[in-house]
Amino acid sequence: MPLASAPPPGTPVPGSVRVLADGRPTRLLWRNERGGLTVAIDGDAPVVAKWSPPGGPDLRAEASRLRWLAERHPAPRVRAWRAVADGELLVMDALSGESAVAQRWREAPEVAVRAIAEGLRRLHALPIDDCPWSWLPADRIRAARALGVAVPSGLEAAADVDHLVVGHGDACAPNTMVDADGRFLATVDVGRLGLADRWSDLAVASMSLAWNHGEGFEPLFWDAYGIEPDAERIARYRTLWDAVD
Secondary structure, three states: EEEEEEEOOOOOOOOHHHHHHHOEEEEEEEOOOOEEEEEOOOOOOOOOEEEEEOOOOHHHHHHHHHHOOOOOOOOOOOEEEEEEEEEEEEEEEEOOOOOOOHHHHHOHHHHHHHHHHHHHHHHOOOOOOOOEOOOOHOOOHHHHHHOOOOOOHHHHHHOOOOOOOOOOOOOOHHEEEOOOOEEEEEEEOOOOEEEEHHHHHHHHHHHHHHHHHHOOHHHHHHHHOOOOOHHHHHHHHHHHHHHOO
């Protein structure tokens, strides 16, 4: 999974996004490791546009997942997906909140951590019967190898699933949106959403807290989610993440 960060200064807004904006002001929000950008288009009827260059993340797949998820769980509404001359565009309604790693919530990390845990708890409570995608280890390994990743053979061993849920697939802290009062608002960036062991999300979400909010917040996360940490499963899914995502 391409990791996201703030775009470096001077990053240009893609041509297809400028066309979409049609003179409205734009703000670069995120850039992933494969060159994809997330851009806010402000003004009347604000939207957020995700742009992926050729060979970048599959935004059509994310659009399908978002449409499915938004009928069941707080998530951005898709306005359009389209192939464009410089890649792909996914256009979504803007949300009236900020990422859990926005500066405001870096300064109030306990609030952000509780919101992240609440969002995952609510996502994991969804019925699984009609979820058409999978993010189980065998599927992740197969996808990684299709991209040429050398996956250690030891990771292929089948592991028991503690509790099958609708998993996020990239449950790092930035992918939770928080409202102005510090409450969970929405789940975003769901390009790998699918059926998974809940620990595949929990292992990565808890690991990401230190990257974004500093050390020492895992106990609060486990308490807010409502589960005791399982050290073996956490280690297993973090190792898998490091190897294939």
